[in-house]
Amino acid sequence: MTLNRNDFAAWKRIEVRWSDMDSMGHVNNAIYFTYLEQARIGFLRDQGAASGMKVGGKGFGLVSIGCDFRRQVHYPAQLDIGTRVTKIGNRSFHLEQGVFLEGDDTLMAHGRTVMCWVDYEQEKAIPLPDDIRAVLERFMA
Amino acid sequence: MTLNRNDFAAWKRIEVRWSDMDSMGHVNNAIYFTYLEQARIGFLRDQGAASGMKVGGKGFGLVSIGCDFRRQVHYPAQLDIGTRVTKIGNRSFHLEQGVFLEGDDTLMAHGRTVMCWVDYEQEKAIPLPDDIRAVLERFMA
Amino acid sequence: MTLNRNDFAAWKRIEVRWSDMDSMGHVNNAIYFTYLEQARIGFLRDQGAASGMKVGGKGFGLVSIGCDFRRQVHYPAQLDIGTRVTKIGNRSFHLEQGVFLEGDDTLMAHGRTVMCWVDYEQEKAIPLPDDIRAVLERFMA
């Protein structure tokens, strides 16, 4: 079953930059992770969760990230990146993100991210704080 | 079981650029995919397979890519990216890549890539040519 | 004399990406040239001039580019990039660009670009076509 816009909750508009394209003439694969990051950080900021990023030596950490590429994206384009939470654990959570062209319901790319809450000094995952957990629950698919 | 250098066959040395780091002071997650790409293209070139990239409107296409992040990487550093083939299908194949610090056997990051052989004009996957298949078989794990 | 918004004619809004910042915690110097490029290509496209980019093996070429950095830029921010033409020669022309924060008249950075019209096959500058020249004259400071 293919995901569409209805499957995502929080949205971020991103403009494709000409330099996002590589010599194949389409948006380079690594740039999709920049898009996912921009939408993810925007989402966490909007929800008041990103302010915790470096406060008190604790914050988000990336465990793993992946992306399925369905269709090529070319400059010029406006993208809508939708985000949803698909799992909340004790120390980690899962996000899924859909990349769509403005005004189009076709999934161009599908990102999956596992993040955790980290004590940066000890470099290990620690339990998610209650306020972050509350934000994530609101966007649980 | 954690992978180490012995699990990978083809190697590419990559120097971390200062600008690869983001404002968290470590190499940004999207940049790992640039590293994986640089090693992947170098590997395919070395094996004479990349010359087919745009010839006759056929070439490699990325189906999906992912990366697990184990340890942070900081400038300055020299990285060794190891590549192996883990699956060869009719139209697609799977690569795994390990990111190591020079002179160290600790897996810093672990990439997984699914690629296919594409008819760019028709925008669809077609059977892998024999010469590409032969190259991949030599690096099958 | 410091330039302000009144000194520029064509405008492009660009959103700063979190990843545009480097480990100093501000937008990296090389990224400004991506901003200038995005505004420049958008300007030429809007004026119908960029369609000539690769047509018939002729198009724009960069001769030199520079940027003065006045103030640091940080994520999150919306930037307005203003462009004006300051000189039109036989084969080349000069652009100046101002980088401003949304809703602010303080010049954050000041870019200067020399471009020419190139025969890509011969790799040499050739006279500017009349339609490109007409576009540039409209935005001459």
Place this chain on the structure above:
Amino acid sequence: MTLNRNDFAAWKRIEVRWSDMDSMGHVNNAIYFTYLEQARIGFLRDQGAASGMKVGGKGFGLVSIGCDFRRQVHYPAQLDIGTRVTKIGNRSFHLEQGVFLEGDDTLMAHGRTVMCWVDYEQEKAIPLPDDIRAVLERFMA
């Protein structure tokens, strides 16, 4: 008079990444500034000067940077970036950098950088410390 390798003193080897190329099929203009930065930071590090980068809230700041593009660069390539100091003022200094292909004396690009020594907290330029000045004098053209 065109500069060649003999005009530069400190050297840094940089490998072109495939992703450094844009959709024109050559290294993108903004990436040259990443090359210049990588060589500049490497040069300052090698001379023991970069350790001062963030120590005590003081360090280098970029005043302006520019680059003339002479020849296109394409992947795959190894570049040699040469650096020299052309002017040392009270609070600022000028660097020039030449970009060459490995084993070739043709200047591919020519960078000019003005840097200063900054009190980050006060956001203003302050006099260059003696140890930094001594390093710069050794590489004065």
